[in-house]
Amino acid sequence: MTKRTPEEIRKNVAAHRARQAAAGRVAVNTYLSAETVQQLDRMKDERGASSRAPLIEEAVRFYIENMRA
Numbered sequence: 071m072t073k074r075t076p077e078e079i080r081k082n083v084a085a086h087r088a089r090q091a092a093a094g095r096v097a098v099n100t101y102l103s104a105e106t107v108q109q110l111d112r113m114k115d116e117r118g119a120s121s122r123a124p125l126i127e128e129a130v131r132f133y134i135e136n137m138r139a
Contacts, residue, residue, distance in 0.1 A: 107122075110125055110126070113125055
């Protein structure tokens with residue numbers, strides 16, 4: 071595997087962020103307890119998710135829907 075240059079990495083990250091923005095997605099940054107992250111990682115592995123993001127989005131959506139009820 072060829073090592074990517076910092077410039078290539080920056081371009082790839084910028085392109086990824088642009089695709090996400092074009093899809094109407096917004097980045098959110100927060101701190102979670104180590105225990106919560108460990109639980110998320112276990113769930114991620116169990117579900118075969120590629121990252122924590124879908125689980126966090128699902129949890130927030132579930133919370134919002136249940137607060138409306």
